[in-house]
Amino acid sequence: MHFFASDYIEGAHPSILEALAETNLVPQPGYGEDAYCRRAAEKIRLACHTPDADVFFLSGGTQSNRVVISALLGTVEGVISPATGHINGHEGGAIESSGHKVLALPHRNGKLDAAALRSFLADFYADRDGYPHMVQPGMLYLTHPTEYGTLYTKEELTALRQTAEEYSLPVFLDGARLGYALATPSSDVTLEDLARLTDCFTIGGTKVGALLGEAVVFPRGTAPKHFFTHIKQQGALLAKGRVLGLQFDALFTDGLYQRIAANAVRQADRIRAALGELRVPLAVPSPTNQIFPILSNEDAAALAREVVYTFWEKADEGHAVIRLCTSWATTDEKTDALIAVLRQVLGGR
Amino acid sequence: MHFFASDYIEGAHPSILEALAETNLVPQPGYGEDAYCRRAAEKIRLACHTPDADVFFLSGGTQSNRVVISALLGTVEGVISPATGHINGHEGGAIESSGHKVLALPHRNGKLDAAALRSFLADFYADRDGYPHMVQPGMLYLTHPTEYGTLYTKEELTALRQTAEEYSLPVFLDGARLGYALATPSSDVTLEDLARLTDCFTIGGTKVGALLGEAVVFPRGTAPKHFFTHIKQQGALLAKGRVLGLQFDALFTDGLYQRIAANAVRQADRIRAALGELRVPLAVPSPTNQIFPILSNEDAAALAREVVYTFWEKADEGHAVIRLCTSWATTDEKTDALIAVLRQVLGGR
C-alpha cells in the first residue's frame, strides 16, 4: 500500500525525537515556563524579525483557533471567514461552542477576496454605527495555505489587511500548514510578511514534522490580557509544556521547518507533473503539498486498492475529488512508487 | 539544587521514548484511529476487567475534565464537587466557561463525604421535583488521589456511589494522579473497583511518566453520543493521536504504570519518615507521592535555597504549607540527598 492520505500519518522528524531523548531528565518547570519554550519563542521571534512578539505553544489547529478567536472577540462579536475556512465547517462547531458566530463570506479556491470583504463591511456599516441587531464583525480569519492548498499573494494579503484595518478588525491567520506555504517556490509571502500583515498567526507543527504543536504568534506583542488563563480555561495548557517547546526549538534550528516542508512541496510537484502528463484534471490549482485530482468513480476505486488517499468530495455523479498529500517523510522512492501506480491505474483511460 | 516541585518536571519514562522512536515511520491514520490507540485501549480494558469499556485518549487533566463534564451534563445541570476539587479552583473556570456551575460541597482533607452529599441532595429534593430556580445537580465529580494527596477507601467510594445512584447522578472520577493511588500499599481501591464504582474515570499519564496524555474510560461503554465530536469541538483532538496511544500502550505493558508509581510512593514514604523524625507536622495525611509539611516562614525560606518545592498556602502568619512531590524519576540517590538537606535545614529547630 502507498500512503498519501495526509501529512500526519507518520511520527516526528528524527531531530525532534533526538531532542526529546537528550533532554528527558533535565528538570524543568511546567506550563510553558521551561527553557525550551523560551528558546523556541526566541528563535521564532528571530525568524519573524519581531523582537517583541508574544509566542505561545498549543497542541493543535482547532485548539489554537478556538483559543485565539475566543480571546480576541468580544461577547457580541463574530469572526469573518471565507466559507471554506476550517473554523466554519471542520472544527465541530468549536467557535460557536465558545459563543461566537462565524460570518462566512464567499471564497474563490478557498481564498477570500479583499473586495468581498470590503463589500460585506460597507453594507454592515451603511448605517454609521453598524446594525445593532446583528453579530458585530470582530476579526478576520484566514488560512494560508487554505483548505484547498492555495496561497495568498503578498498583494492579496496586503489588500485584506488594509481593508480590515480600516474597520479596526484584527487579522488572524491560521497557518496549520504554514511550512508548505513558506516553502512553495512561487509564493512571495515570507514569515516576515505574515508578522507585518497579521495581528496573530500560527505556525503549524503537527502537519509539518512535529508530533503535535502549533506556535501562536502575536507579532507586535499584543496578546490579549490573561492569555495564559485563556489557554488554561480551554483545557489547552500542557503540564509538560517542554514537549511543545522542544519541538519548535528543533524545527527552528538551522531552518529545519522550511527545509522539510520544501521536500514535501517538491514531491507534490513531481506528482502534479505526473498527473498532468496523464491529463488528470485538478479541482483546485494548489501549489503546496496537497493535490486534488478529479477522478472517475471507477478510477478512484481502482486507485484505492493500492493507494491510501483521502476522499475529498463528490465532483458530480460520476466523479470524485480526492486528495493526495505529501509530507516531510515522503521520500523520492515513495513518490516514484506512487507515480508508477498512478500511471498504471490512470494511464489507460 | 534538588527538584521536588512536582511530578511533571522531567520528560517521559524511557520506554515511552523508545516506543515513539521505534514506530516513528509506520504510517497510521489520524485522530485516534491508529493501531496504538486501539492496542492501548484494549490493554486498559483488560486491566480494568471491562471488556465493553469506551476508552479515549486526551492530552491533559483540565481538558479531560472539561470534555467529560460538558458532555455528561445537560444545559441546566451542574457538577457536584468537593470545594477543593480541581475543577472548582484551579482550572481557570473551564467548567463554567462551558456553561455549567460547580456545586461545591464541604470537604475533609480534600475528600467528599457520602453523608454531606446525601444531605445536599435531600435538601435540594425536599420538594419532590427539586428546586427549579436553581442549577440542577447533574453528576458527581471526585478526585483520587485528591488535590491533597489523600485517598478514598473502597467503603467511602461505595457509599458515595450508592448515594449518587439513588439520585441518578453519574460519577466521574478524575485520576490525574491515579497511578499513585493504585500504588499506595495502604489503599484498598483497585482499577477494577474504580471501573465498578464510577461511570467514567481518567487514568492520568502526564503526571505518571508520560509526556502528556490522559485515558478517559467509560467502563460500561456508556460514552455520550457523539463523544468524538465533543472532543473535536473542545479542541482536544490530536491529529497524531498515535502519540497518546503509544504512551498508554507502553504504560500498560507489563504493569509499567503502577510500577513507576510505586517507586514514587516509596520515595515519598522515605521523605515522610524523615520529616516525622524531624517532628515536622504535615498539613494533610497524604499517603501518596505528595507531601505537605508545615514550616515556619524562616525554615521555608532556608529550604528554598536548596530545594525547588511548591508553595502551597499560608498556614498562619508565621507558617507556610509547602508541597514536596516525587515521581517515577525520583531515584534513591535524589531522595537521600533531599533528606540530608531536610535534616540539615530543619534539624536544628
Next chain:
Amino acid sequence: MHFFASDYIEGAHPSILEALAETNLVPQPGYGEDAYCRRAAEKIRLACHTPDADVFFLSGGTQSNRVVISALLGTVEGVISPATGHINGHEGGAIESSGHKVLALPHRNGKLDAAALRSFLADFYADRDGYPHMVQPGMLYLTHPTEYGTLYTKEELTALRQTAEEYSLPVFLDGARLGYALATPSSDVTLEDLARLTDCFTIGGTKVGALLGEAVVFPRGTAPKHFFTHIKQQGALLAKGRVLGLQFDALFTDGLYQRIAANAVRQADRIRAALGELRVPLAVPSPTNQIFPILSNEDAAALAREVVYTFWEKADEGHAVIRLCTSWATTDEKTDALIAVLRQVLGGR
C-alpha cells in the same frame, strides 16, 4: 405622517388592557403559576386540539428561539435553518452565544425546500454515522410566515416534516407572526396542522396585538426536562407571569387572535392591490401583513417624507426594497390615507 413601519408600533388590543385592569389586584402566585397562564394554556390546547400540549409563555421572539433551541439541542448539535431564518442573521448571534451553530441552507423567498433539506442530510450521512468532525444536525428551524412574509403550504410543511423525521430531527416553527399566517385566506395551514407537523412552535403575541409575549407550544407534551429551569437560566422568566397569561387568555377568547390578524391581512391586501394598479413591483410574493415594494431611490425618498416605513435592502444601485406593514390597529381610514399617498407619490412615474 402615516405609520406603516412595523406591526409593533402601537400598544395592545384594548381587550388586553381591560383584562389587565380588571384583574390587577387579584393576588396570584408568580413565575407562570397563576390562574391566567393556566387558563390561557388550556385555551391554546383547545385551539390546537392537543390536550396534552405543554405551553409556556415567554416575552419575545428571539428569547423564545434561544430558549427553545438551546433546550432542544445537545452540546455538539446545530440547528438547520434557511439562510434567511431570523436566528441566522437578526438575533445578534443569540444561538451561537448559547453554543450552537446555525446550519444555513439555501432558501427561496425565505422558505426552505424539503429537497434542499434532504440533499444536505444525505450528504452529511453519506458515511453511515455522519461526519464526526462537523457540527451534528440536531433540529430543524422554520418560520411561518417567513421573514419575507411568505407561507408554507401544508404539502410543503408535510414534506419537510417527513424528511426531518427520517433523520430524527425535531421540527421547531417560529410563529412570531403566526396570526397573519392563520388569517391569510389563501393559506391551507391551520393551528391543528402546525401542532401535528412540528415538535414545538410559537404563537407570537408581540406582533399580533399583545404588549409582549409568545406562547411556546410543545403539542405532544414533549417539553425538554427542566424546561422551567432553562427559562430561568436564560433570564426569560417573569416574576409576574400573569402579564403574559392574561394577554394570551384575551387573545384566545372568541377567536380574537385570528380576527385581529385578519384585519391586518385585509388591509395589506388593499395596499397590494393599490401597488398593483400603480405597477409597483414587489420583491417577494408575500400574502400576509408585510409588503415589500421595489422603489427607485427617488420614489423611496419621496415616500419617506409622508410615510414611516422600513428600509429593507438595496435592490440594485438605483432601487430599494422597502417594507410596509399593517397590524391589528390599522383601520380602513389609515389604509385609505396611505393609498392616497402612494398614488400621489408613485402615480406619476
Next chain:
Amino acid sequence: MHFFASDYIEGAHPSILEALAETNLVPQPGYGEDAYCRRAAEKIRLACHTPDADVFFLSGGTQSNRVVISALLGTVEGVISPATGHINGHEGGAIESSGHKVLALPHRNGKLDAAALRSFLADFYADRDGYPHMVQPGMLYLTHPTEYGTLYTKEELTALRQTAEEYSLPVFLDGARLGYALATPSSDVTLEDLARLTDCFTIGGTKVGALLGEAVVFPRGTAPKHFFTHIKQQGALLAKGRVLGLQFDALFTDGLYQRIAANAVRQADRIRAALGELRVPLAVPSPTNQIFPILSNEDAAALAREVVYTFWEKADEGHAVIRLCTSWATTDEKTDALIAVLRQVLGGR
C-alpha cells in the same frame, strides 16, 4: 386567605395601567427607541443627578444580572459575590451559563464585608500578577436590599467601593428591590450615593409596582460597547420597549417609586412590631419590606391555613424560617387583618 408571600402577587400600580391605556394608540418606534423610554431615562438621570448616565430598560432581575455581568466581564473573568447573592444560587446558573464563575465570598446577613473582599483579593494577588491558573476577579456584585432584606450603610458601600477600585473592579449593584431600600427611614444610602459608588446598578420595577421591568443605569455613561447588541443577543430586547419606558416614566413621576415603596416598608414595620410583641424571633434584622420570622413547625403549619407566605428555610429540626412580604398594594386593612391572625395563631404560645 391573607396574601403576604411576595411583593409580586398583584399587578401594577394604577398609574401605570393608566399610562398604558392613554398612550396605547400613539405610534412609536420599537426596541427602546420610543419617546417614553427616552423620557423615563431622563427622569432617572435627574433623580440620580447623573446627566451622563446610560439607561436601559430590561424585563427582569435575573435577565438584568445576566446581561450586565456577561457584558462587563472578559472571557476568563468571574464575578465576586457574597455567597447569598441572588446570582449564586437562585438564577438557575444564568451567570455560569454565560461562561463565568461566581466567586462566592462569605457573607453576614446577606452582606459582604469590605475586609472579606480585601482579604480575598490580597490573597489572589499575593503573587504580583495574580494566579493565572484561576478565574480572574473581574467585577463585584452586590444586592441592596440583600436577599435577606438587609441594607448596606453608606460607610460600608464606600469601603467596598474603595477596595474594588484599588483592584480595578467595577461595582454592580442589583437593586431588584431598590425602592424598599431607598424608602427605609434608617437607611442613609440615596440614589445619588448609589450612582457615585457603583459603575452600574439596577432600579427594580417588577417588585416595586411595575408589571415588569428593571432600569439598568450606568451612572457615568460607561455602558459597554455594543450594549444594545448584548441585550438583543440574550433575548432581552422587547419589540415594544414602550411597555418598559412607560412604566418607569410613571414610577419616576412625582416620586411615585419611593412613595409606594415607603408604604410597603411602613406596613412591614407594623408587622415587625406585632411580631416583637409576640416575642417571635426574626432570623435576620431586615428593615425593609421582607420579614423573616422563625416559627415552630406547628405554628408555621397553623399560620399556613390562613396566610399565604413563603417557606424560606429550615432553622432546625423543629423550626422554620418563613418570609412575609409587603408591597405597594398592602393596605392598612390588609396589615390589620394579618396582625390579627398572627396574634391569634402565635399569641398563645
